[in-house]
Amino acid sequence: MGEELLKVDGLKVRFKTDDGYITTVNGVSFSVKKGETLAIVGESGSGKSVTSLALMGILPPNGEVVDGDVTYKDKDLRTLSKKDYRKIRGNDISMIFQEPMTALNPVFTIGFQLREPLMLHEGLSKKEAQARGVEMLRNVGISDAEKVMGRFPHQLSGGMRQRVMIAMALSCNPELLIADEPTTALDVTIQAQILTLLRNLKESSNTSIMIITHDLGVVAELADRVIVMYAGEVVEVATVHELFESPQHPYTKGLLDSMPKIHDVVNELYSIEGTVPNPAEMPQGCKFHPRCPFGDEECVQTHPNLLNVKGDHAARCIKLAKKELVV
């Protein structure tokens, strides 16, 4: 570990809407190191999925990257030609999505969809790709792989489809796997199986994983390092251990407190008051201040920078600099 595989610096993404432009990712910086698993955590609307789509260069047509650098190995992805970008997509960097039910094309067989990236990136013949596809399906725990290759997506369960998606994403041995909420849409038992699958992948290969989730259980299970996002910004960066041991940002603390603990008897679960602000009506100053229990006049006035706490642990809160915050 140590060598940087992907570096994102000051990424800014905006969307064109009927009411003008809305910035959903505002100056996000982080890096993914070789072989590590990085979790990006945040509520819905915090910009975590948009960040991943921007990295892949597959933002919806009304979205665009307006600022920042995305460097993969030595390549500047933002200035890469469309053709060279396509060579990276699905090959060096691949992605699995939240909704396995709709992420596969309903009119093509599993085999067709699995062979596609293999024939495209590895230059395999149809027959070779078929054999590799079967092998990939076996690797993700599908026993009757030959049969599944001939099936259509609607003939498979959600868990099976997510396995197929993972097999597809891993088929060209990517250096980085982006998993956007890969377990959210699945049953709890299936969630556990998919997580095991990802952990095995992490342990058995040198593939870096960037996992996007709002589930802190998933984070604890898989991640080496964590980025907490709020309202399009990174609000805290830490190793998984540091984050759970000593969260610095009030938002992170709130997230951790809202996780029910199995031994505590409580009448009411904790939740952070309010909701993520609408990107069109971002609060002044610190974007979290309207929901922050420590928020005061200064928080309304000043937009805080990311502040190093200890080593690589950083958080975006002005109270930290003044040591006013006891968390």
Place this chain on the structure above:
Amino acid sequence: MKYLLKSLLKTIPVLLLITMIVFVLMRLTGDPVSLMLPENATAEERDTLRESLGLNDPLPVQYLAFLGDLVKGDFGDSFRYNMDALDLVLERLPATLELAIASMIVAVIISVPLGILSAIKRNSVLDLFITGGAVVGKAMPNFWLGIMLILFFSVTFQLLPVSGRGTLAHLVLPAITLGTGIAAEMTRLIRSSMLEILGQDFIRTARSKGLRETVVVNQHAFRNALIPVVTIMALQTATLVGGTLITETVFAWPGLGQLLVQAVNLRDMAVVQAATFIIAIFVILSNLSADLIYRLLDPRIKYE
């Protein structure tokens, strides 16, 4: 195969119902005898003719007699042409089918590329141009477009024949006339269908694999977008077989539409019966083939 057999069996009651409706309507809406005899014919002469044609029998009796003949493939003779009605219809059928197929080809050639293009370039000037053009194409009456095409291509530049049927050149203008309206409707449908599909998750997956955009659009998206388009194509084909009287009249195209309208006006019952029967068969066939195409396009569709 079993599905096909079942569907074909199901068409029998439909066809029977159609013959019944047409039969009753034809007999309730006018008397062919008054048109067949000279105006100064006596009441007695009329009655004799009626009797000889079997028109004095009660309707159910007439209908059963008609069905008995129908089973033998006999629709009776045309009052006007004094020849077998079915022969008369079948003689016109190739012209109608030829024009229907050619118009459909024109419609597909125009609408598929334009529909896809306006979807992937949505809200651009090109998209505005195409969707605007589609409205114009839909709004243009066939007779006007037909006449304009004749004036331009046949009269001014003398590139194509004015009217009639014969060579491939004769087919061009009527096919464009009919195909334009259908193309307009199909372009709009393909556009909206493609737009819906392009927003789906599996399109994002296809892009994330690194596939070329043309593969994503033409293979992953288009095949999904085709299903509603096939429905419209089947309906339009049925309409084309059923009657394109105006276009046939403008181009003096010897098709079924002209024959049928003429037969209705002259109370030529046998011809109306034969023509509606044949048209009904083609409407049923085009719907059936749409069902079969759905199955080929979308594996989720299964018929029991």
